[in-house]
Amino acid sequence: MAETRRRPAGPLAYTLRILVTAYLLLLVAWPVALVVTHTFDNGLEALRAVFGDPDLVLALRLSAYAAVVATALNTVFGVAVSLLLVRNEFPGKRVLSALLDLPLSVSPIVVGLALMLVYGGRNGWFGPTLEGWGFRVIFSTPGIVMATAFVSLPLVIREVVPVLKEIGTDQEQAARSLGASGWQTFWRITLPSIKWAVVYGVVLTLARSLGEFGAVKVVSGNVLGETRTATLAVEEKYLNFDQQGAYAIAFLLASVSVLSILIVFVLRARSGRHHREVS
Amino acid sequence: MTALTQSRPVSIRPALRHDLTRTSGVGLGITMLWFSLLVLIPLAAVVVTATAGGWAEFWRTITNDQTASAIRLTVTAAAAVTAVNVVMGTTIAWVLVRDRFVGKQLLELVIDIPFALPTIVAGLVLLSLYGADSPLGLHLANTSWSVYLAFLFVTLPFVVRMVQPVLEELDADVEEAAASLGASRAVIFRRIVLPSLAPAIAAGAALSFARAVGEYGSLVLLSGNLPFESEVTSVRILGAIENDNRGGAAAIATLLLVISLLVIVVLDVLQRRVARRG
Numbered sequence: 037m038a039e040t041r042r043r044p045a046g047p048l049a050y051t052l053r054i055l056v057t058a059y060l061l062l063l064v065a066w067p068v069a070l071v072v073t074h075t076f077d078n079g080l081e082a083l084r085a086v087f088g089d090p091d092l093v094l095a096l097r098l099s100a101y102a103a104v105v106a107t108a109l110n111t112v113f114g115v116a117v118s119l120l121l122v123r124n125e126f127p128g129k130r131v132l133s134a135l136l137d138l139p140l141s142v143s144p145i146v147v148g149l150a151l152m153l154v155y156g157g158r159n160g161w162f163g164p165t166l167e168g169w170g171f172r173v174i175f176s177t178p179g180i181v182m183a184t185a186f187v188s189l190p191l192v193i194r195e196v197v198p199v200l201k202e203i204g205t206d207q208e209q210a211a212r213s214l215g216a217s218g219w220q221t222f223w224r225i226t227l228p229s230i231k232w233a234v235v236y237g238v239v240l241t242l243a244r245s246l247g248e249f250g251a252v253k254v255v256s257g258n259v260l261g262e263t264r265t266a267t268l269a270v271e272e273k274y275l276n277f278d279q280q281g282a283y284a285i286a287f288l289l290a291s292v293s294v295l296s297i298l299i300v301f302v303l304r305a306r307s308g309r310h311h312r313e314v315s
Numbered sequence: 316m317t318a319l320t321q322s323r324p325v326s327i328r329p330a331l332r333h334d335l336t337r338t339s340g341v342g343l344g345i346t347m348l349w350f351s352l353l354v355l356i357p358l359a360a361v362v363v364t365a366t367a368g369g370w371a372e373f374w375r376t377i378t379n380d381q382t383a384s385a386i387r388l389t390v391t392a393a394a395a396v397t398a399v400n401v402v403m404g405t406t407i408a409w410v411l412v413r414d415r416f417v418g419k420q421l422l423e424l425v426i427d428i429p430f431a432l433p434t435i436v437a438g439l440v441l442l443s444l445y446g447a448d449s450p451l452g453l454h455l456a457n458t459s460w461s462v463y464l465a466f467l468f469v470t471l472p473f474v475v476r477m478v479q480p481v482l483e484e485l486d487a488d489v490e491e492a493a494a495s496l497g498a499s500r501a502v503i504f505r506r507i508v509l510p511s512l513a514p515a516i517a518a519g520a521a522l523s524f525a526r527a528v529g530e531y532g533s534l535v536l537l538s539g540n541l542p543f544e545s546e547v548t549s550v551r552i553l554g555a556i557e558n559d560n561r562g563g564a565a566a567i568a569t570l571l572l573v574i575s576l577l578v579i580v581v582l583d584v585l586q587r588r589v590a591r592r593g
Contacts (some may be wrong), residue, residue, distance in 0.1 A: 057422065059407075060407070060426065063468055066444055067440040067545065068428060068432075069329075070440070070443035070444055071436070071590045090346040095545055109349075113346055114347075116342050117350075119339075124333070124339055125333055126334075126343065132350075133519060134580070135350075135355070137582060138579055139468040139584050140521065141526065141529070141578050142358070143530070143531060143548075143549045143568070144434075145529070145531050145549040145553050146358075146549075146568040146571055148567065149361060149556055149561075150358050150361045150568070153357065154357045160360075187356065189353070218336070218338055223359065243431040246433070247431070247432065247433025247435075248433070249434050249531070249535075254553065267434075267435045267436075267532070271435055271535055272435065274439065280539060283437060283439070286433075286439045286440070291432065293432050296431055297427040298424065301367060301424060
């Protein structure tokens with residue numbers, strides 16, 4: 037931890053403080069606040085209209101469904117991969133570890149295109165076969181879930197790996213030497229110690245998944261009431277000059293994302309204090 | 316400390332190729348299968364489709380006037396925004412770690428908003444301050460400036476969040492020693508602080524560049540997607556997909572993928588360097 041030096045702030049410190057605050061105000065805080073005020077221009081009317089429109093409710097439900105399924109997949113995958121990366125040695129580990137970050141830097145449109153080229157029903161690599169078995173991926177819910185899972189894939193791993201490295205293997209080895217099985221060790225020792233990292237990862241994944249737009253736009257087909265997600269509805273509303281509607285859905289989505297960072301923020305502050313007390 | 320724990324397994328069994336038990340072996344198999352089906356095979360399909368028409372066809376697609384113009388705008392804006400982030404991101408991290416004032420916690424929250432906010436909402440948000448009804452009188456919507464603005468918004472957290480932990484760990488003793496020996500603040504920053512932060516800044520810059528180059532959602536409502544003016548690379552790809560021109564879409568996508576891969580390599584090298592230092 038950096039020493040908390042209580043040196044009186046000089047003119048440079050004040051200048052930097054004002055510069056940073058002004059920058060963040062103009063770039064983030066003010067615009068976000070405007071969306072909130074626009075949403076409530078006519079009181080609760082705009083929000084009531086959203087929940088009164090069955091298509092929009094379906095869109096919100098689809099977004100929530102895709103986000104939850106993608107998060108569940110990424111959590112199981114993320115914890116398993118993190119354990120393998122930290123606890124095991126195998127050929128290609130370094131390449132795998134680097135490739136796992138790839139979804140963070142790939143354009144959402146490229147993600148959509150990539151999934152379409154493989155799972156597209158008409159001329160994808162696997163798509164026609166899967167449709168032959170009655171399983172439709174692209175322009176359907178599985179495609180939306182896959183696109184969502186793709187873009188938020190590394191978030192759990194990025195939270196869990198550093199914690200796994202830090203806790204080491206002493207306790208696990210002690211448990212094993214006392215006769216605990218692999219599963220027992222995982223459930224009783226490993227999982228409780230990475231619990232908070234998993235929680236952060238899940239919250240971040242959920243927020244990211246709920247807000248995915250580009251990848252979902254390519255694979256969903258955007259069919260009203262069927263494969264239109266909440267983010268796609270924001271675009272459609274705005275382009276159809278229903279600004280109030282667009283602002284209202286945007287407000288709902290933004291509340292969820294701000295709420296998730298608040299949760300992570302509060303949990304982190306608490307565990308940080310805890311950490312300091314312990315060490 | 317981290318370097319020690321990391322090198323331990325290697326130094327104990329240097330000759331072992333793997334130490335997987337049967338359970339972890341099966342686990343590795345299943346996770347790799349899912350990773351391949353979800354990420355690796357689809358991305359490979361993009362490259363294969365792009366190169367199916369041969370090199371000449373690939374080159375013709377990405378040097379098409381409108382596409383080349385979109386690529387130029389995307390890369391220029393991403394580079395400029397990354398440069399701004401390097402300076403502003405480091406400054407923000409500095410203020411958050413070294414300064415103490417009322418409302419600092421709030422700034423911490425504000426920095427994460429662009430990461431968590433859905434990109435389409437980000438576009439709408441920026442439109443409310445810089446669009447047609449701008450209370451500031453700044454009408455940036457439907458100009459190439461809107462691209463810079465959107466990139467600045469979505470890439471804000473990267474450098475800050477990479478630099479912040481490194482700065483927190485940095486020992487203030489060295490700086491105080493240098494100050495007591497008569498080094499000016501500028502010299503201390505340049506000779507002591509900056510070298511320790513450099514890998515983190517570079518990693519943040521790489522992530523921010525990659526994110527900007529592939530950005531789509533925040534631009535949909537904001538930039539107007541005017542060809543030769545405010546159209547970015549991802550919009551060109553989407554256009555090609557919608558015209559059922561899969562080869563063309565895949566060719567431009569491959570170009571973006573190459574940039575993503577380069578960034579991943581840079582990050583991998585930098586993260587190793589940070590770990591060794593830590």
